[in-house]
Amino acid sequence: MSFGKIRLNNRSVLINWLISYISVLLVPILISGVIYTATWHVVESEVNRANESLLQQMEQAIDNNLAGIERLSVEMALSKRLSGFITASQPLTDNDYYDIVSIAGDLRVYKMANDYIDQIYVYYKNSDTVVSTRNRMDSRALYSLTRERDSTSYEEWKRFFDKRYIQEYAPVTLREDGNDVRAVMYAKSVILDNPEQPGAVILFIIKDSKLLENTSSANKTAVAVLDKQNRLIAASSKTRIPESWIKERLSGPNGLFYGDMDGEKTAVNYTTSAGNGWKYVSMMPAELFDEKMQYVKSLIAISLALSLLIGGIVSYIFLRKNYNPIDLLIRSLSSKSGISFKQGSNEYGYLQAALNDTFDEKERIGQRLERHRPAIRSHFLQGLLKGRLETDVPIHESLAAYDIRLATSYFAVLLFCVDSYGKFESTGYVNPQQEKLVHFIIRNVVEEVAGGKHQAFATETDDIQACIVNFSDESELDGLKSISQQVKSFMLEHFHIRLTVAESAIHQELEGIPLAYQQALAALEYRLVMGSGEIIRYEDLPSAASDKGSTSYYYPxxxxxxxxxxxxxxxxxxxxxxxxxxxxxxxxxxxxxxxxxxxxxxxxxxxxxxxxxxxxxxxxxxxxxxxxxxxxxxxxxxxxxxxxxxxxxxxxxxxxxxxxxxRDYNQLSRLVIDYVKEHYSSENLNITMIGEAFKLTPSYLSKQFKAQTGEALLEFINKTRLEEAKRLLGEPSFSILEISKKVGYADINTFNRIFKKYEGITPGKYKEIM
Incomplete structure (x- = not known):
């Protein structure tokens, strides 16, 4: 079996390793992607920060200049020469022409005071005269020079100036030498004390080039200014802001968003001035981000290519190197164990199958050896409890044969009697299999609990679960009750099984175990006195101590x-x-x-x-x-x-x-109730008076009335009086003092106290509510 033959087998461990190595190679790819994303966000953040700084500088510069113009407008409105011409009317006199020349001179002085201003006009409504730094004209001439759009009619333009008081900015288009120039107009009214006088309006014209002349923008970055009505005031070059942005995306005080402008993706920053409500907008093509990220993107691509190339070569080398030992091991097992390795199988699966076969054979041998050990061990423990051991076999050999290792020579015996089978009971019946299961659980639990500190050997004898406890240390001889309590609590909590536990005294040497067993039996018999579900210690029995009389009996x-x-x-x-x-x-x-x-x-x-x-x-x-x-x-x-x-x-x-x-005494309570209802208005009505009426002692009368009705006689008298009192309190013709006497209370304080005790409020408050 060679490396080349199995390299394409998808069940081979080689494929799993290859997938693992590829997964490891994916780590630098993922890291590179995270780095690229983080770098993009950093660059984007820096560019946005630069745009925000630009907007803040532009906002501060424009706001300061506009504030200067507003202060200048206040100063001009207070000028007596400018306000004095308001009363002039058509036709103008020589004095009026002289005043116009003087006013034009003043306007030139004011214009020189702020080089931000392109032109100043004063429009006098009464005489339809417009005075500037250069000449005089009427309102129609001013209309032809300054209006927002070509479509704006003279009447619309005139309505703007017909307002009673004006102090606002408006975008306008200037006509200079046949060219249209974008500008902003600041209009402020000058009025006299006479509200009937038409007044005048001071107009400051600021070109957009003046607004943006101190604003430095980055390459390809456009800026624009909108007024409070989102009208375009000024913009660099021929920037045009889409209407959808103005209505939907520039509605907040500030922000950042991306949008398409003239088919180009653009990053837009904007902020709103707290002074005049203008919005300052910066628009930068998103491609600038790509330019700044191109270098980083190239480095990351190179690093990924190198990682994949070098990682692939290293993975192949280690894959071949790591697989050779497994190949040799499989060849050896296949030849010696007789289990052949099928081509296409998983190497680890083959090794696991070979090992499992070996372990199964060992387990089968062990099972045959251990099959009878528990029964023999249980029989040995029963003989140890009852003192019936084989004399021909040394005790130490028997202990070693049953894997019983004693820590000390101190022993005690615990007996467990099942009082209730809890979850194992079905309609009060426990079948034999369930009963055996419960006994098995008890033995295992007691060995587990006692085995934490001591040696414990549990068995069943005469349908009682017994446990021999061999103490591991002489200093732990008082821990027997703790074992009993833990076993009892565990069985009750997890299985609802209630146990009675009997404890023997502590004995030394193996010969004391039978005596301990008899003592535990005696303690278990005392369950009759102590009750079920208890822990009974032999040392607490009357027969276990000489200072307790075993014949004490009390029932005279x-x-x-x-x-x-x-x-x-x-x-x-x-x-x-x-x-x-x-x-x-x-x-x-x-x-x-x-x-x-x-x-x-x-x-x-x-x-x-x-x-x-x-x-x-x-x-x-x-x-x-x-x-x-x-x-x-x-x-x-x-x-x-x-x-x-x-x-x-x-x-x-x-x-x-x-x-x-x-049946005989209920008649008395009915007679007493009738008597109280008849005499409740008497101030002398009490238990003694009722007892004399029925020739009974007060104490006997009270006891019989309480036994028959469940209520004290004095409480019944008070409740009867109060029911009538509540009825009378609902009638406005009686005072509280009169009602108190009518229901048998001579003292109104006593009436108030008893009424509040039963009703929770005073009679006066009750009368107000009624």
Missing amino acids: LHVEQQLINYVKTGDYEKSNALVDEIIDINVSDASLSVSLAKCLMFDLISTLLKTMDEIGAGNKREFMDSVNPVDQLTRCETIKEMRVQIGEVLRQVCQYIEKDSN
Whole structure:
């Protein structure tokens, strides 16, 4: 197999390498493109910055000169000689001609003061006289010299000057020696105090050549000036701005855009003067960018060509050099392993297939060896827990055979009992496969958690998951509860499986493991007292400590009689609280043994049965059959479960007794309600008065009324009075003091306080709202 034979095979690793090398060659191309784009933006930015600087200089120069003309116009408007001729009228007198000569002399002086001005005219409307620095004329002569367009009629031109007050710029076209010259006219009115006087207008004519004479533009760059109405004021050479640009693209205060002008792509910068609102526009052909970028473009093209040429040669050399070792390796494997390499195959795929075949064979051998190891290892751990080990095999050899390496001589045993299978339960049933899966998960989790710091060996014995913990360090002997808690929390959080965990004491040497297992079994049996879902330590059991009495039992006769009395009266809260107290006294200090716990369960069940048998209410048999308390209580497996079931039975029994007794006592609450509604206006109405009326003590009357209606008697009296008070507050004929007495409150302050307590506002505010 040679390099030449496979170079065109698209499945060969050679093609992948070639694609990789080509991809690497694309990197300098991409970088060159990025550099070219960045360079273009830099050049474009620099040219735009130069144009913006040009516009700012032009704006500053023109604005300053225009400001000088405006100041001069104010000075001329205040001249007595210019304003004095406003009152002259046709026909002109000799004095008027003399004044015209004087005014023309003044205009020449003013013109000399600002060389930016080409001509000054003063148009006197009253006499239809126009005076300039050179001669006198009428308005029609001025119209023939200065108007915006040839199509502008005299009437349109005249309407501009007929305004009451003028102070604005306008583009005009001057007629000089038969030629049209573009210019801008600044017009300012001169008026007298008499509003009826027509007044005069001072006209300053500035040629566009004067506007742009101090503006230096780059080669091929044209500039233009637009007024506030976007009319062309001045422009270099014969520049013409398209109407679409003026309407759509020059609408902002400043900006940059590209457009076609006379078939040529043009970069346009513009800015707006804050002083007079004029727009200053710079237009430069986009080809200038290309000229500046041509050199950079040539360098980049040369670098790309060199990169491709040199990179291609280097790629070919390294491609051939790197492929030779793989070619030799494939030849060797093909000849020795008996697996032939098919022409057109991928070299890496062939190598992977050859290696996978070798590994599969090794795995098959290992599987045959390991197939029976877990079962044998589990049997060994079960024997270790129960103390049944083979005596003819040394223990250290057995440990080594099952890959069990002990860190120290300290051991403990954990037992895990599944109280609820969580996600694996389906309608309360768990099939055998799911049950095995749960046990498998528990064993793996406990080995993973305990194996973080210690050695852990899990197995199943008598349907209980057991784990032998070998502590890695003597200083870590108190970490057993942490392992139990982590396993319990993990199973509950991820699978909703609730576990009861039993912990043995810590023992030394392998001979102590069977004793630890028996201790863990004893702790698991104490689940009856502690309840399911707990972590039970053997050292906390009553039998594990000599200072705790294992015969402690609390359920005296007077307490049992008290519980019977509470149940008979239907007092659920007191009876349930007493049951909780009895159970807490017995189990809170862990001094109750398993046998006594079973006795306590049966005693409490017996008490409830005796109590229910003594209830003399009607329909008792039907109620007993529906509640079925015996089945509810005897199904309990732990003290905690029994506490919950007793509470439920007590609730049902007390509700039944209370409902039965209410049939006799509800009549009393109805009589009391009628009595309060009849006597609410009496200032002496209170609980004592009502008790005397029914020959009952106040405390008993209050208790019975609250039991039957759910509401305190005093609150009912206040609410009845306030309902009538709110009705009377809606009538304007009664004062608040009168209403207070009518509903039984002798003190208006007491009335205000109680009204605000129940209604949230004072009676006066309530009356305003009504």
